[in-house]
Amino acid sequence: MAGTSFDIAVIGGGIAGLTAAHHAALAGVSVGHFIADGMPGGLVINVGALDGWPAAGAVGGAELAAGLLGRNEELGVSLVPSRIDSIEGGASKLLSGPDGAWRAKQVIVATGASLRTLAAPGAEQLAGRGVSQCAWCDGGLYRDADVVVAGGGDSALSEAIHLAEFARSITIVTRGEMFRARRSYVSRVADDERFKLRWSSEIVEVLGDEGVEGVRVRDNEAGSEEILSCSGLFVFVGLAPNAALLPANVSRDDQGFVVTDANFETGAPGVFAIGAVRSGYGGRLTQVVSEATTAAERAAASCEE
Ligand SMILES: Cc1cc2nc3c(=O)[nH]c(=O)nc-3n(C[C@H](O)[C@H](O)[C@H](O)COP(=O)(O)OP(=O)(O)OC[C@H]3O[C@@H](n4cnc5c(N)ncnc54)[C@H](O)[C@@H]3O)c2cc1C
Structure with missing residues (x-):
């Protein structure tokens, strides 16, 4: 043709x-x-x-x-x-x-x-081995697991909410001081204690060899870093x-x-x-x-x- x-x-x-x-x-x-x-x-x-x-x-x-x-x-x-x-x-x-x-x-x-990917060391190497951009495809792999979602917009929150059907805890790491998302998503996240929030923060390293074992998170306001243990990282950063x-x-x-x-x-x-x-x-x-x-x-x- x-x-x-x-x-x-x-x-x-x-x-x-x-x-x-x-x-x-x-x-x-x-x-x-x-x-x-x-x-x-x-x-x-x-x-x-x-x-x-x-x-x-x-x-x-x-x-x-x-x-x-x-x-x-x-x-x-x-x-x-x-x-x-x-x-x-x-x-x-x-x-x-x-x-x-x-x-x-x-x-x-x-x-x-x-979807933008995460520039942090480890993110590219562990893509498909714990780093995902599709909760609807991969969420079922994380039953009773601890997962991290990077991002603070509509897609990050809607995918995080879908992950709550499976995961034990969902930590949302966002650079902002508030979400830029539908009010219904924000309320849903606020009402469920399995969601944990890290404001003004970003993932600076994805840890693990064969699969994701954790992420290193920097709090840009406090200037401190912590390691969050998790087996899945879902990236929705724009x-x-x-x-x-x-x-x-x-x-x-x-x-x-x-x-x-x-x-x-x-x-x-x-x-x-x-x-x-x-x-x-x-x-x-x-x-x-x-x-x-x-x-x-x-x-x-x-x-x-
Ligand atoms: C995880 C996620 C969940 C979402 N959920 C919702 C929701 O529940 N409700 C809602 O209202 N919105 C939702 N959105 C937002 C919504 O998906 C987008 O706003 C919308 O899909 C944009 O549609 P689009 O057709 O402009 O672009 P896209 O969906 O990006 O489609 C563009 C298409 O063009 C193709 N393409 C790219 N370059 C070329 C090329 N050179 N030649 C030929 N083809 C090309 C791409 O492969 C793609 O198929 C969600 C977004 C995400 C990321």
């Missing part, structure tokens, strides 16, 4: 991309949806029950993504199982990746973000945008997230950016839907101008 031209190309198979492809198809234009490795879902692929998603019952990320993908196929969206590495050109944009090149009049970039495919002259903020106008159009005309790759994105799936709808309708209208 390489070489095909589309009215709109949507890049990224997370909830933002799936929703944008959906609304673009509803507008009656031809849509190519580029999903790296053909695997939809993005950051929520392993989340078993999404919070804040308006549905009659609990919905998991994989289930939501599969449902959107199926509906998009019915609407005539062309699924292209390829990564895109660069976007170039003016009125007709050239999209290139390892599997070929395609053209599109308008492009919606929904490439999201990747997101890094997947924005390398955009031209260098498209503005980014100081963290590398893509700057857009109110219609989610970047500095490159006809190239939109939505969801977790975008500067100012609020981090909730409901916001993704709103951004995707606006960008898709704006891009579809531009195809006809």
Whole structure:
């Protein structure tokens, strides 16, 4: 299918991309949806029950993504199982990746973000051997165990709460002096004495040979260090945008997230950016839907101008 031209190309198979492809198809234009490795879902692929998603019952990320993908196929969206590495050109944009090149009049970039890893010594060596970034995948391995969660935002707390289904104690280590998370998560953590909190602190070393045996934590306010014994470390210390495919002259903020106008159009005309790759994105799936709808309708209208 390489070489095909589309009215709109949507890049990224997370909830933002799936929703944008959906609304673009509803507008009656031809849509190519580029999903790296053909695997939809993005950051929520392993989340078993999404919070804040308006549905009659609990919905998991994989289930939501599969449902959107199926509906998009019915609407005539062309699924292209390829990564895109660069976007170039003016009125007709050239999209290139390892599997070929395609053209599109308008492009919606929904490439999201990747979980940041911990820079502390030991973290990389013990990844997959006690250091994890998915409580829904690995939480069951820590029944009656002591675990540590690094981070203080929504994803850290929601994953910590999921770990409480298994673990004996969950110590949350955060650089901040308070959480930056949904009030319901904060209350849940405050109400359960198995959660222990280390404010203004960071993990400076992950200890262990074959598996995690503990972490060294520095209290940045007191200037002291302590070793916490644990067998699992779950890391949710922020997101890094997947924005390398955009031209260098498209503005980014100081963290590398893509700057857009109110219609989610970047500095490159006809190239939109939505969801977790975008500067100012609020981090909730409901916001993704709103951004995707606006960008898709704006891009579809531009195809006809
Ligand atoms: C652990 C966790 C739990 C969460 N739980 C909730 C929740 O319960 N409720 C809620 O509202 N929000 C939740 N969130 C936040 C939510 O996941 C994100 O806000 C949302 O998924 C962002 O969607 P996105 O499509 O913009 O990006 P992503 O989900 O990051 O999807 C981007 C996709 O693009 C792909 N991609 C990247 N680069 C390329 C490329 N060059 N070419 C092609 N494809 C590419 C990626 O592989 C990925 O599949 C959670 C986040 C985390 C980390």
